[in-house]
Amino acid sequence: MAFESKSSVAVAPFAAPAAPAEYTPRPASFVADSDADAGIPRLESFRFHSAILPEPDDRAVLVYLPREYYDAPNRSFPVFYLHDGQNLFDEATAYIPGHPWFAHTTADRMAQEGLTEPVILVGIANTGLRRMAEYTPTRDPKLGGGEGHLYGRSLLEELKPFIDSTFRTLPDPANTALGGSSLGGLISLYLGFEHPEAFGKIAALSPSLWWDHRSLLNRIESDLSSTPRPDLRIWLDMGTEEGARHVRDTELLVRLLERHGWRTHADLAYLRASGATHSEDSWAARFDQVLQFLFPAR
Secondary structure (H helix, E strand, C coil): CCCCCCCCCCCCCCCCCCCCCCCCCCCCEEEECHHHCCCCCCEEEEEEECCCCCCCCCEEEEEECCCHHHHCCCCCECEEEEECHHHCCCCCCCCCCCCCCCHHHHHHHHHHCCCECCCEEEEECCCHHHHHHHCCCCCECCCECCCHHHHHHHHHHHHHHHHHHHCCECCCHHHEEEEEECHHHHHHHHHHHHCCCCCCEEEEECCCCCHHHHHHHHHHHHHHHHCCCCCCEEEEEEEHHHCHHHHHHHHHHHHHHHHCCCCECCCEEEEEECCCCCCHHHHHHCHHHHHHHHCECC
8 A cells, every 4th residue: 555645734844854865765655564463453554654754764653443443334533643653552562572551452441431432543653763853843952853843744744644544533633632752742742732733632641841951841831922822632741750850840831831721621631640650661551541531432
């Protein structure tokens, strides 16, 4: 299966980084990857090549369909896009083998218990060395990075159109979430505030707000002071064992959002996770709460 990306989403101008001399750009494509069978029912795998990102190699995109997708063939479903996709489902591909989020079993259980609506989970794998560049919105003086706008363009212009045209989705922002942990939480916040016309729900687990001297905090505060508040439903959390500075930064963002009209338990949730560390196990343990806040049963 191949897909040529066509975008209907307006994005800001950008300066594309120089591609390696040996790299010849090729069109965006999605190819079903039968060799990546993890033995998980209803999990479909694709090899995704982006024409926007300078990374020449393909990356995995994993799509987990709820049971109801097959039981109700005329029904469409909300979509939750998640970064670091290799950590979501498969024990073998997790950053620490044997310790994925088990996002699929959690989503199935929550829907079966009537606590959430069924949701399509889309995991976008990172590419290792380029993860920091893609998951950061600005360039840090010491660490580099700052290609988050390109990664966002790839999601908007290539991935989301493919998902919406291939599966029965509810494509509007009220039914589209974006989330991740650590730098994945940082880029989710950035893209949510940049593109609320595409992503109406944001999950930032242990977000790396420290990046580039807390530049995203400053940008959000500046934007909210000069432009109308975007219609975003936001989940934020931080573990108490991740460091007092990171807890403080996250709570600064919570107070900032509250000053600009977000309401706790309505369109804003914050969890200060007692005893939780900066780890896949900790994020997996609270993924059920993330789902219940973003996709409550109707």
